[in-house]
Amino acid sequence: xxxxxxxxxxxxxxxxxxxxxxxxxxxxxxxxxxxxxxxxxxxxxxxxxxxxxxxxxxxxxxxxxxxxxxxxxxxxxxxxxxxxxxxxxxxxxxxxxxxxxxxxxxxxxxxxxxxxxxxxxxxxxxxxxxxxxxxxxxxxxxxxxxxxxxxxxxxxxxxxxxxxxxxxxxxxxxxxxxxxxxxxxxxxxxxxxxxxxxxxxxxxxxxxxxxxxxxxxxxxxxxxxx
Numbered sequence: 001x002x003x004x005x006x007x008x009x010x011x012x013x014x015x016x017x018x019x020x021x022x023x024x025x026x027x028x029x030x031x032x033x034x035x036x037x038x039x040x041x042x043x044x045x046x047x048x049x050x051x052x053x054x055x056x057x058x059x060x061x062x063x064x065x066x067x068x069x070x071x072x073x074x075x076x077x078x079x080x081x082x083x084x085x086x087x088x089x090x091x092x093x094x095x096x097x098x099x100x101x102x103x104x105x106x107x108x109x110x111x112x113x114x115x116x117x118x119x120x121x122x123x124x125x126x127x128x129x130x131x132x133x134x135x136x137x138x139x140x141x142x143x144x145x146x147x148x149x150x151x152x153x154x155x156x157x158x159x160x161x162x163x164x165x166x167x168x169x170x171x172x173x174x175x176x177x178x179x180x181x182x183x184x185x186x187x188x189x190x191x192x193x194x195x196x197x198x199x200x201x202x203x204x205x206x207x208x209x210x211x212x213x214x215x216x217x218x219x220x221x222x223x224x225x226x
């Protein structure tokens with residue numbers, strides 16, 4: 001489904017962030033991409049979304065070259081990939097319900113469809129009863145759950161979680177991972193970018209390890225070892 005083929009990303013002609021990175025992610029996989037801060041995880045996500053282009057190498061999504069996509073094709077691609085960020089990126093003046101429904105309204109869904117689907121998403125993410133709350137009225141864990149809820153609002157095939165537990169305590173961290181596991185069981189492909197050793201080791205899923213921009217380890221049931 002996703003393929004990075006000999007991808008290198010260099011800034012200012014001398015700072016190499018990703019160095020000849022190659023891997024394939026199959027539909028329905030749960031993959032952790034781990035490494036220390038600055039290892040290249042966020043850059044990898046930007047390349048997958050077509051926000052940036054590789055200096056060399058190619059990235060494919062369903063056999064389509066992301067680097068050759070037009071702006072219209074990239075918009076369609078990004079609807080197939082939901083991203084939950086560490087800093088949440090919520091709309092502060094909109095309620096929990098509005099944060100989720102806004103994404104659906106932009107896609108052109110009817111009010112009836114939106115109401116039904118938002119309720120389902122709130123149930124999946126454990127936010128039922130918080131519909132009328134604003135982001136500032138939520139705990140950090142609830143805000144991260146809302147970020148996940150927004151990421152799945154358009155029913156993407158792939159969910160990318162970029163350091164979703166970075167600002168959370170252990171209890172809330174495991175709540176977020178539980179939601180991602182639940183979504184994976186529903187058939188979603190999950191890409192978890194993390195430097196959380198405990199979370200990664202307890203998952204028992206595939207782990208791709210980045211160090212200084214290079215893949216140094218790719219194991220089916222991997223552990224965080226740097």
